Amino acid sequence: MVLLDNEDAPEDITVEILSRLPVKSLIRLRCVCKSWYAFIRNPSFISKHLKNDVNTRLIIIYAKEDDTEEHSHPKEYFCLFPDETLEDLSLQDLSTQEPVLGSFKGLYCGIVFIEGLNNRITLWNIATRESITLPKYRATIPQHTRVFGTKIGFGLDPKSKDYKVILILNLWDEERDSSCAFSLVAVYTLSTNSWRNLKSIDYTMRLSSERTYFDGAFYWLLKMENDNDNYVILSFHMADEKFQEMQGPCILESLFDVTLGISDQCLSLLLLDTVDHCFKIWVMKNKKWIKQLTVGPLIGIFQPLLFWKKGAFFVESNSSQLLLYEPGTGELRDFELECCWFSIYLYTESLISLKGVDNVFDFDIPWQVLGVYQAE
Secondary structure (H helix, E strand, O other), rough: OOOOOOOOOOOHHHHHHOOOOOOHHHHHHHOHHHHHHHHHHHHHHHHHHOOOHHHHHEEEEEOOOOOOOOOOOOEEEEEEEOOOOOOOOEEOOOOOHHHOOOEEEEEEEEEEEEHHHHEEEEEOOOOOOOEEEOOOOOOOOOOOEEEEEEEEEEEOOOOOOEEEEEEEEEEEEOOOOEEEEEEEEEEEEEEOOOEEEEEEEEOOOOEEEEEEEOOOOEEEEEEEEOOOOOOOEEEEOOOOOOEEEEEOOEEEEEEEEEEEEEEEEEEEEEEEEEEOOOEEEEEEEEEEEEEEEEOOOOOOOEEEEEEOOOOOEEEEEOOOOOOEEOOOOEEEEOOOOOOOOEEEEEEEOOOOOOOOOOOOOOOOOOOOOOOOOOOO
16 A cells, blocks of 8 residues: 655555554544545554554543532542643543443443443544444343343454454342353444344353453453452453453462553553562463563552553552552652542543544545645
């Protein structure tokens, strides 16, 4: 694919430059020529753009007491740290931009999941301001059972180049008054705007909030019931739509607080050993777990939260403060939050187009651009 008629601008350099640009700029650059328009909409480029740390920021959801009213419930905020370096800790409130009212269900590949009225799920791309409400999934559940929990995954099918939503329904057996030994599974495909049932999975488990998409698969960190509360990693491969249980680097037992994420472009685990108060970082390379680093001991830490950039990671202190461990200094940086509770998420600006919604940045493409070669 020819991007520019300029021998001094090799295509790989041009692609690298484009992958570092914010979404708003890229959407406007689609008008430069037909080849750029096609390239910027290509799922491979969208994936490359998502992997660039320059486009990654931090989102925080927190609750704060409303001092203006007595006996009021804490007010909830949905905010972005616009500075990708986190040198400037000023916040941008995104609450007023939310397309629907509802509860936050996750943030994957730059797409926010919101559960609104009648349990309808809405996908919201913050960067493009697109949103789409998915058709309601109508599950057929066994008699004397009910749904008592739902979990969601999202990612690109590298084979079909389509995006999929995975929905897991945890069931409760009302006769035995306990959770069922299986969970129902359905998959939604963005291009068809429809749900399909998949084979149920034979797990009795509590799905933790630790989950991530990486390289064609979605991963959950699970805490198993009736198994000494040990953790396992469950993966769902988007192309063949199969689940697979992965072994961890060691026995992930209750002595550890564990978080799952991406570090150094690898599937990674951040473990806090509650005995020696040290953090261990394990990364998956060449299908093997490698212990990359041990940090600590760090006293007064409640739990690990998530990986950040350049080897940094977030933790929560015993006094419920948000702290950032910076490997360059070996120190913990206090964000000095004043709130009742908080949760944080990695947010990367996304070019993923949500079907059925017109992009607010779209405009008539002026194909004739002076001095730029238009490749068909």
